[in-house]
Amino acid sequence: MYENQSFEIILERMLERVPDSLDKREGSIIYDALAPAAIELAQLYMELDININLIFADTSSGDYLDLAIAWSGVVRKPATQAxxxxxxxxxxxxxxxxxxxxxxxxxxxxxxxxxxxxxxxxxxxxxxxxxxxxxxxxxxxxxxxxxxxxxxxxxxxxxPGTGLETDEALRQRYRDAVRRPATSGNKYHYIEWALQIPGVGGVRVFPLWDGPKTVKVVIVDAEKLPASAVLVQQVQDFIDPVPGRGEGQAPIGAVVTVASAVGSVLNIDATVTLAAGYTLQGVTNALKERLEAWRKNAAFESTYVSQAIIGALLLGTDGVLDYSELLLNGDSGNIALGDEEVPVIGTVELEV
Known part of the structure; x- marks a missing residue:
């Protein structure tokens, strides 16, 4: 907003207010008197620009982000224990x-x-x-x-144990809360309740899944993998410990079933051309890291595993010049994911 308020521009404006009959050249008394003030004013504009950005959720960070969204009731999740x-x-x-x-x-x-x-x-x-x-x-x-x-x-x-919630994750939860308010036991309320349990990393809700007044809540853990029976039970006890009785967060009459997502194992095979100085094992390990990062973002977001995306991840791996014969689970097409499925990386076999 104040990017145009630089030292040079401020100093030029100040010098314009001085009569031309006086010496305003660099090194003159007037110039040397005004230059330090111009520097301080430029610094002030920079800090003002930063402070304005800290007010808004989209540009804020750290403790200032917490303060900017405090009105909404969304608070940063603390680190949790494994x-x-x-x-x-x-x-x-x-x-x-x-x-x-x-x-x-x-x-x-x-x-x-x-x-x-x-x-x-x-x-x-x-x-x-x-x-x-x-x-x-x-x-x-x-x-x-x-x-x-x-x-x-x-x-x-x-x-899984988790670290302090990142700015981006907190910002996204805030956006979701504002755009899709959780209220009166609606779909988003169940998502909010499930995410309050430490270790839950994602939620999908299926209203009326088994008839009137039934709700199914499917969860993954913080690593976006199928949740353990212990975590599932913790969420069940919090939302609806006695079905339909309203003794948890769910309203009276709602029969809630909490379940874990199902892992859809993805096995990858391909032939690659390596750049000089790279080993097949090193490239395989690097690809696995990229696949894990993609998997976490794809959980409950993608309805299928795209061969094109996997190919792009492979081609973007350091040391890979080209690839061919890319197979997902032994086939050359995309892999469909069910409503309750999340991708899980299985074997990664590369050949040269």
Whole structure:
């Protein structure tokens, strides 16, 4: 808005107000007196321009974005803790129960037994928020002494941990809330309720899916992968723990079923021409990273997997000069996705 208010333009305007009968050349007394003031004014216009941008959600960031959208009730999601499945064995290698709140560690990450799922099986919660614990599995070392415990291990990620919500994700939720208000148990209200549970990364709602007053809520986790049974139950308990009774967020009479999305496995085969200095394994790993980024954006957004998009991702991978014989699940066409399906990357086989 104030990009034209530069030092040179401001100084020129100031000098124009000085009579031509006086020396206004660079180095003169008048010039040297006005130049510092022009610099300060130019700096002031720059800061004013920045401050104006911080007022509006589309151009704001950080704490200023939080303040700009506070009126709407949409707040930034805090970092959440990873939840994993822990198994505990006695000296006879049989599953055994442990005290709830017992603490364990793998390397520098510590966990607490939050809930008993079944005999010797517990929901373990990382004591630090964020995604650091999402891919950590293996032997757990007890911090607290537990009688007769011989072995403990983490085996499965139940609910991914997440970092502090990014500006772009928060901005998008704000836009959705303004453009599609959630109210009175409408479709968008169910989406809002499901996304309030830590670890839920996407939602699709199917009204009247099994007759009048029925609602199906299909979710994915924070990694845009099919949700675990634990996460599904957490969402179910929050929205409608007793069907139709209105004891959760859903209104009385609404029978809500929460389910996980179904993973549609995508296997990719292609022949590639490599640039000099690149290895097939390195290119394959780079392609997998690009596919993962695409997969997260495509979940609940795309109705099919486009061969053209996969080909573009392949051709845009560093080290790939060209490709041919691209197959998705053994075929040369697009792959359709069902209403409750999300893509999951399977095998990626490249040849030269």
């Amino acid at each position: 939840q994993l499945r822990g198994l505990f064995y006695n000296a006879s290698d049989a599953l055994m129960d442990i005290p709830v709140n017992s603490r364990f560690a793998i390397d520098t990450i510590t966990y607490k037994a939050a809930e008993r799922l079944s005999l010797g099986e517990y929901r373990m919660v990382a004591e630090i928020p964020g995604a650091a614990a999402n891919g950590v599995f293996g032997t757990l070392m007890p911090i607290d002494y537990i009688n007769n415990l011989a072995r403990a291990e983490l085996t499965e990620l139940l609910v």
